[in-house]
Amino acid sequence: MFAEILVSAFLVIAGIFGLVGSFGLLKLNDTMQRLHAPTKATTLGVGGVLIASMLYFLLVKDNLSFHELLITLFLFLTAPVSALFIAQTHILMGLRRTDLPPTGGEHDWSIFDDPPEQDPQETDQPQT
Amino acid sequence: MLKRVFPHPLLSLTLLLVWLMLVNKVTPGNILLGGFLGIVVPILTSPYWPGRPRLKRPFMTVPYVLLVIWDIIVANIQVALIILFKPRSKIHSKWVVVPLDLTSPEAITVLAGTITMTPGTVSALLSSDGTSLLVHCLHTDDPDGVRDEIKTRYEARLKEIFG
Numbered sequence: 001m002f003a004e005i006l007v008s009a010f011l012v013i014a015g016i017f018g019l020v021g022s023f024g025l026l027k028l029n030d031t032m033q034r035l036h037a038p039t040k041a042t043t044l045g046v047g048g049v050l051i052a053s054m055l056y057f058l059l060v061k062d063n064l065s066f067h068e069l070l071i072t073l074f075l076f077l078t079a080p081v082s083a084l085f086i087a088q089t090h091i092l093m094g095l096r097r098t099d100l101p102p103t104g105g106e107h108d109w110s111i112f113d114d115p116p117e118q119d120p121q122e123t124d125q126p127q128t
Numbered sequence: 129m130l131k132r133v134f135p136h137p138l139l140s141l142t143l144l145l146v147w148l149m150l151v152n153k154v155t156p157g158n159i160l161l162g163g164f165l166g167i168v169v170p171i172l173t174s175p176y177w178p179g180r181p182r183l184k185r186p187f188m189t190v191p192y193v194l195l196v197i198w199d200i201i202v203a204n205i206q207v208a209l210i211i212l213f214k215p216r217s218k219i220h221s222k223w224v225v226v227p228l229d230l231t232s233p234e235a236i237t238v239l240a241g242t243i244t245m246t247p248g249t250v251s252a253l254l255s256s257d258g259t260s261l262l263v264h265c266l267h268t269d270d271p272d273g274v275r276d277e278i279k280t281r282y283e284a285r286l287k288e289i290f291g
Contacts, residue, residue, distance in 0.1 A: 017204060024211040033221050035250050036207055036266040043245065044204035066149035080241035080251075087252040087264070100253075100262065101223050107257040115256045 003059035007052045014048025021045055031090045039083045046075060136174070138186070140166035184291025192285050199246040199281075207248060210267050224249070224263045224271045226278050235290040236261070242282050249274065 024037025050068040057065040091100070092111050100109060107113055147162035148154055183189070210219065226243075230236050236258065240251040243263055253262040268274050 017208060020208040020211055024207070027211060027216065028219070029216060030221075032250070032252070032264045033219065033266060035264070036248065037211060039244055039250060043200055066152055070146065070149045076241075076245065080244035083244050083250055084240065084252070087250060091253060101225050103255040103260045103262075104225055104227055107255050107259070109253045109262060110256040111253065113256040 003055065006059075007056045010048045010052035010055065014045050014052065017048065018045035031094065032087065035083055035086055035090075039079055043075070043079065047072065136170040136177075138183075139170045143169055183289055185289055188285065188289045192289060195281075195285070196242055196246065203246050203248065207266065210248070214267065219267050220269060222265045222268055222271050223252075224265050224268075224274050224278075226261045226263055226275050226283075228259055228261055228283070229279075230283060230287060230290065231258070232290055233258075235286050239282055239286055242286075243278060246282075249278070 021037045025034050028034045028037060050072055054065055054068045057063055088111060097108075097112055103109060107115075143166040144159070144162040147165055148158060151158050228236060228239075230239060236254070240254070240261060243249050243251040243261075248266040248268070250264045250266075251261055252264050254260075255262075263274070263278070265271065265274050
């Protein structure tokens with residue numbers, strides 16, 4: 001009984017955050033703002049479902065399930081990458097150089113400027 | 129000899145753990161198979177990662193991961209509140225430039241990923257020489273404060289881990 005209440009609570013929390021994330025996509029003004037909604041609110045949405053699933057198998061079905069931990073791991077690895085791709089595409093297609101602040105260094109942002117000839121990071125890695 | 133069998137002990141251990149989680153049953157057979165994969169995969173893929181970074185303090189990753197998970201929960205609630213209760217015209221989005229002290233590509237990747245997952249910020253661009261990071265902030269009236277928080281809260285810790 002207690003276990004079921006706990007599982008349902010996590011499912012409801014997850015549902016609320018998923019809903020808010022989707023609502024954010026509608027409400028916010030531009031692409032960069034909208035990017036915040038799916039990268040944040042949805043992590044807790046999916047996370048809540050996964051915790052609920054783990055608790056359900058642990059408390060109700062009496063077996064420990066690790067799949068949810070793996071899904072969390074993969075989600076945390078992939079979400080920033082896709083967000084970064086969307087951001088870069090948006091900057092390249094929708095914004096001008098003057099819309100962005102200066103880098104504060106000698107070189108410009110990577111999509112407007114070629115990397116310097118002798119990149120200090122490249123020399124650390126021997127070419128094979 | 130040991131170096132040749134385990135060119136990357138941490139990767140071997142990770143593969144074994146991920147394999148056990150995938151099959152979802154811890155039996156001697158699965159441990160054997162996972163151990164086999166943990167030995168073979170690093171040896172076969174070793175040509176693809178020359179000059180990989182060494183973690184100076186691998187155990188510092190545990191408090192870092194816990195901190196990031198906590199920040200993700202806080203971030204979710206903050207962003208949800210902004211979405212629900214702030215009128216559109218009152219959301220002040222800003223670009224924040226974060227100068228980087230980190231130099232290794234892996235450390236910068238982890239930092240960019242962390243920024244994307246945590247309170248109201250998404251990392252968007254890296255300068256071509258890799259010395260500054262462009263971050264988009266959903267709502268802030270104090271861009272310098274956001275930059276300083278990223279530097280002290282995450283970058284300083286990552287610097288300790290990667291050395």
